[in-house]
Amino acid sequence: MPELPEVETIRRGLTKRLIGQKLHHVTVLENKSFQVEDEDKVFLKEASIIGVRRRAKVLMIDLDTMYTLLFHLKMTGQLIFREADSELDDKRNFAAGHPTGSWLVDLPDRSTRVIFDFDNGARLFFNDQRKFGWIKLLPTSEVVKQKFMAELGPEIVDFTKEKIPAKISEKTYKEFIQRVRKHTKAPIKGVILDQKVIAGIGNIYADEGLWEAKIHPATPAQKLSDKDLRRLLRAVKNSMTRSIESGGSTMKNYVKSDGSRGNYLERFANVFRREGQACPRCGTEIIKTKVAGRGTHICPKCQKIEE
DNA sequence: CTAGGATCCTGTCAGC
DNA sequence: TGCTGACAGGATCCTA
Numbered sequence: 077m078p079e080l081p082e083v084e085t086i087r088r089g090l091t092k093r094l095i096g097q098k099l100h101h102v103t104v105l106e107n108k109s110f111q112v113e114d115e116d117k118v119f120l121k122e123a124s125i126i127g128v129r130r131r132a133k134v135l136m137i138d139l140d141t142m143y144t145l146l147f148h149l150k151m152t153g154q155l156i157f158r159e160a161d162s163e164l165d166d167k168r169n170f171a172a173g174h175p176t177g178s179w180l181v182d183l184p185d186r187s188t189r190v191i192f193d194f195d196n197g198a199r200l201f202f203n204d205q206r207k208f209g210w211i212k213l214l215p216t217s218e219v220v221k222q223k224f225m226a227e228l229g230p231e232i233v234d235f236t237k238e239k240i241p242a243k244i245s246e247k248t249y250k251e252f253i254q255r256v257r258k259h260t261k262a263p264i265k266g267v268i269l270d271q272k273v274i275a276g277i278g279n280i281y282a283d284e285g286l287w288e289a290k291i292h293p294a295t296p297a298q299k300l301s302d303k304d305l306r307r308l309l310r311a312v313k314n315s316m317t318r319s320i321e322s323g324g325s326t327m328k329n330y331v332k333s334d335g336s337r338g339n340y341l342e343r344f345a346n347v348f349r350r351e352g353q354a355c356p357r358c359g360t361e362i363i364k365t366k367v368a369g370r371g372t373h374i375c376p377k378c379q380k381i382e383e
Numbered sequence: 384c385t386a387g388g389a390t391c392c393t394g395t396c397a398g399c
Numbered sequence: 400t401g402c403t404g405a406c407a408g409g410a411t412c413c414t415a
Contacts, residue, residue, distance in 0.1 A: 079408055108392095133409080150409045152393080174408075176394095187393085206392045208409065224410085262386065271410075280408050325408085341408095348408085369388070371406075 078149045078173045078325065080276030081316045083133050084235050085324030086155050089170040090200075091128040093157050094137065098124045098195040109189035109204060112213040119143040119213065130236060132228050132275035136219065144216045149173050150208035156183060160197025171327035175340065178203050179327045229255055229274040232313045240317050244309060253305050256297055264300060265293035266368030268312070277312055280341070280348045281319075283373045285312030287347045292379040293367040318344040347373040 078086070099120055104110040112120075119141040127138035135155075137145040147155070154173035162169055164180060171179035178185055183201045190202040190211055202211060219225060230248045233241045255273040256264075265286060268277050277285070286293050288311035291304060300308075322343040323329045332338045341348055346356050351364035355375035365372050 082408075148409085150391095151407065204392095205394065206407085208391065259385070266386085269409090278408050370409095 078133070078153060079278035079280055079316075080130075080133055080235065081281070081319035082173055082324045083130050083135050083149065084320050085326055086135060086172045087128050087130045087236065089172055089326065090135075090137075090155065090157060093168070093170060093198075094125045094128055094200070096124065097198065098122060099139075099192060100195045101193040103191040103193070104189075105184065105191070106189040106204075106207060108207055109202065109210060111210050116143065116213050131225060132231070132271060133278070134225070138216055142216050143213055144219050146210075146212040146214065146219065147202070148210050149204070150206070150210075152176075152187075152205040153209035154178060154201075154203040156201040156203060158183070158199050158201070160199075169327075172325060173203075174205070175325045175330045175337075176203075176205070177337075179330060224271075227272050229270075229272055231275050232309060232316070235316065235320060240320065244313060249306050249309065252309055253302055256300075256305055260298040261296055263294045263368050264291060264297045264308070265370070265372065267297045268308070269368065269370070274309070276316075279370050280345065281312050281315050282370075283348045284315040284344075284346060285309075287311075287373075287375060287379065288314060290378050292381040293372050293374060295381050315344060347375060349373065 099122065102120055119139065123139035123141045123143070125137055126140050129136040129138065133148065135147040139145065152174045154171065154176070156171040156179060157169060159166060159168045178187055184191060187203045187205045188201050189204050189207070192200040214222065230251050232248065233244055252274050256267055259267045265282050267273055268282055285308055289308040291300065291308055325340040329340045329343065330338055347362050350362050351373055353362055354360070355362055355378060358375065358377050360375050360377040362373055362375055365374065
């Protein structure tokens, strides 16, 4: 999916547009994407939005009915907000998540799964090409008790703050290290992708962080010192911070001034999807390989396996 | 308990 | 051009 910085970008963009909006109607085009019990649907009726939150890669929209809508965008989810009767390029509109042409066309299109209509005519589209993503509706007080939410590792820092904290707390470092130590043989990349170890790291920021920290992704977690792990967490945090501060993958950053489509990775990525290009640090050619079952980008000179 | 692989689904792209 | 297989910004489920 859309990783933590993208979900955080969505949270920021939707907060100012959704707070106070009253739901008029929900249209479900794909049942798999809308995992809501029939008896809970009454809590959507004429509900007003009172908050937009995020934990790890889960977006939460709080309603005044004491229920919360949960969104997981997985690999290809997008949220697209359109004001009533607006032109596609209206500045009040907003789109973020998996970057595709759906941001630039009339909706619904073939990957639209759920549509939220508001009283004032504005609409929120949940698009998801591969249908891995989901929307759930739970009593607000039950959200933290959900298995996935309850088992999540700590947030690296509070990325929801306008000014992202410069330092990771000692408590977070310690909890991260403690949870990494439950894994021995597994490659470090696979370990940091485990949401129970630390919340919110996905394939992009795993590769970016490992590159910045000069750690080979296939290094068995056991071989890394506490100092290595602290450096790695800092590096991931730096990469995520740069991404959020450049606006994540939003329509604004996807469409260039000449109307062509840009690549938001250009704004902060040093290795991700840059195979064949020069390592920004040493000039060696970046290669693509596979670690922990995922496509993995490394500089073979900067990142060597510790013996 | 951890580790590794298959799996959900649609679309795109490289290679024949 | 048309087909085929690999792969994709995630996480779960199954087996060993």
